[in-house]
Amino acid sequence: MDYQAILNVIEKELENFHPGGKxxxxxxxxxxxxxxxxxxxxxxxxxxHYCFGDSEEKFSIQSISKVFTLALAKKIGKKIWRRxxxxxxxxxxxxxxxxxxxxxxxxxxxxxxxxxxVADILITHLENPKKxxxxxxxxxxxxxxxxxxxxxxxxxxxHGYRNIALVNYMKALGxxxxxxDEILDFYFHQCSISMSTKQLAKAFMxxxxxxxxxxxxERVLKPNSVKRINAIMQTCGFYDEAGEFSFRVGLPGKSGxxxxxxxxxxxxxxxxVWSPLLNEKGNSEKGMRALEELTTLTGLxxx
Ligand code: DON
Numbered sequence: 001m002d003y004q005a006i007l008n009v010i011e012k013e014l015e016n017f018h019p020g021g022k023x024x025x026x027x028x029x030x031x032x033x034x035x036x037x038x039x040x041x042x043x044x045x046x047x048x049h050y051c052f053g054d055s056e057e058k059f060s061i062q063s064i065s066k067v068f069t070l071a072l073a074k075k076i077g078k079k080i081w082r083r084x085x086x087x088x089x090x091x092x093x094x095x096x097x098x099x100x101x102x103x104x105x106x107x108x109x110x111x112x113x114x115x116x117x118v119a120d121i122l123i124t125h126l127e128n129p130k131k132x133x134x135x136x137x138x139x140x141x142x143x144x145x146x147x148x149x150x151x152x153x154x155x156x157x158x159h160g161y162r163n164i165a166l167v168n169y170m171k172a173l174g175x176x177x178x179x180x181d182e183i184l185d186f187y188f189h190q191c192s193i194s195m196s197t198k199q200l201a202k203a204f205m206x207x208x209x210x211x212x213x214x215x216x217x218e219r220v221l222k223p224n225s226v227k228r229i230n231a232i233m234q235t236c237g238f239y240d241e242a243g244e245f246s247f248r249v250g251l252p253g254k255s256g257x258x259x260x261x262x263x264x265x266x267x268x269x270x271x272x273v274w275s276p277l278l279n280e281k282g283n284s285e286k287g288m289r290a291l292e293e294l295t296t297l298t299g300l301x302x303x
Contacts, residue, residue, distance in 0.1 A: 001298060003042050003050040003269070010040065010293045011052040019285035021277040024257045029155035030060055033276045037259070040290055041197040042271040043205050047214060051198065058194040059274055060152050062256030063093065065190040066115040067229065069122060071206070072136045074225040078121050083175055084114045086232055093239045093282060094162045096169060104173025108236040110254065113166045116176075119186045123178045130189050137193060141203045142215050146195055153185075153192035160188060197260065197272035204262045204270035207233075207252070230266065234302075241281040248292045250301030261287040265300060 025031040039054035073080055089098060089107035098107055106113035119129075126132045130148070138146050156163075167180045167187075176183065195203070205214040207230055211221030221229075233252035238245040245253065253263030259276035261284055271294060275286035295301040 040273040041201045055197045060258035062258040064256040104170045104175035149192045149194045153188040200272035208264040255283040259284045
């Protein structure tokens with residue numbers, strides 16, 4: 001498969017595709033990103049990588065980090081599924097409505113409520129959770145340059161009313177063990193991690209490669225954990241647009257309000273795309289289009 005030729009076609013086809021939508025402003029620090037950024041990077045299972053555009057520029061990974069924290073919780077062997085379910089929510093990522101009826105158990109680990117519970121689990125079991133998360137992301141990317149963006153974390157902390165409400169509500173319902181401020185601090189930092197599409201595609205190779213790091217072949221996750229995480233990405237990675245993403249793209253993946261999307265084809269490739277303008281569900285409009293083109297042009301999806 002000539003991935004570079006296919007990426008060149010996608011770049012050309014979308015040259016004049018100007019999505020509607022907007023850059024998020026509820027995290028003020030994100031609102032200054034240029035809406036015209038566009039880049040894509042694909043890593044193949046044999047180690048080759050292919051790209052176009054702004055694929056090496058770092059941006060805020062936001063909710064894509066929820067996959068890393070879930071993977072880290074599985075890596076350290078923690079039990080999660082009594083405290084977070086694995087069902088699609090059909091609701092926006094920051095919704096509070098299901099929690100009351102469902103006794104404070106979030107529908108899945110990729111909505112904000114679910115990721116806050118995963119953060120709580122990590123804080124209970126790790127000595128130095130923020131450092132350990134960064135070390136994990138650096139390990140699977142084989143790249144020590146990955147950092148938190150403290151300005152983004154501080155900006156979200158100042159305006160994070162919904163997340164503050166979510167974690168307090170779950171605490172009241174008995175599904176949070178640690179101090180709520182500690183959990184929020186960890187969560188805002190995980191979301192602030194800055195990475196390029198190249199680094200994201202490389203990191204997500206662990207989910208395409210049965211839990212092994214591509215370059216070193218080191219195993220960081222059991223195949224069974226990878227199967228489960230990929231299944232949750234497929235059914236819950238795009239919130240109330242998970243069905244649409246499955247229908248159009250046909251790959252497990254995860255989006256973030258920084259405009260990034262990462263997706264993967266087990267045993268074939270992982271791919272990341274970045275375009276900051278979001279549709280009303282909070283997913284990158286042009287990013288979804290680019291991935292739809294990729295699975296159409298390659299004729300490869302998991303279905
Ligand atoms: O908690 C928030 O609202 C953000 N830090 C992350 C949300 C997000 O990325 C949703 N994804 N599409």
